[in-house]
Amino acid sequence: MKRVKIKCPYCGARATLRPAAALGKTASGYAGKRYYVCARYPFCDAYVEAHARSGKPMGSLANKQLRWKRRAAHDAMERLWERGLMSKAAAYRWLQLKFGIPVEEAHIGRFSEYRCDEVIRMCEELINRQTAA
Ligand SMILES: [Zn+2]
Numbered sequence: 001m002k003r004v005k006i007k008c009p010y011c012g013a014r015a016t017l018r019p020a021a022a023l024g025k026t027a028s029g030y031a032g033k034r035y036y037v038c039a040r041y042p043f044c045d046a047y048v049e050a051h052a053r054s055g056k057p058m059g060s061l062a063n064k065q066l067r068w069k070r071r072a073a074h075d076a077m078e079r080l081w082e083r084g085l086m087s088k089a090a091a092y093r094w095l096q097l098k099f100g101i102p103v104e105e106a107h108i109g110r111f112s113e114y115r116c117d118e119v120i121r122m123c124e125e126l127i128n129r130q131t132a133a
Pocket residue numbers: 008009010011012013038039040044045046
């Protein structure tokens with residue numbers, strides 16, 4: 001497995017690949033999961049999950065607030081296909097178009113707090129429009 005060299009966007013320290021337990025994530029759902037964690041953790045609370053197979057980071061390192069926003073943006077997106085507004089593939093194409101970004105950047109794991117807020121707002125708008133119709 002290839003390790004990727006990445007730096008923490010908050011403090012500039014290197015990020016190292018560590019098991020979930022290093023972050024205090026010991027529930028069975030975290031078994032086998034690994035994360036790129038800022039070398040200054042826990043003083044700098046930034047990390048991102050690694051893909052199980054490729055070992056590549058799923059996005060950029062995120063602090064607690066950004067992790068929370070990315071989760072909220074994911075949940076907002078999920079509502080689109082759970083309510084049958086559009087398929088998952090169509091929802092990600094829609095994101096791409098809305099932000100004018102290439103497909104490889106249309107991952108919430110790469111999004112900033114601002115972009116996550118936009119995703120949540122746009123999804124709510126679509127859902128409200130559907131329920132009003
Ligand atoms: Zn850091």
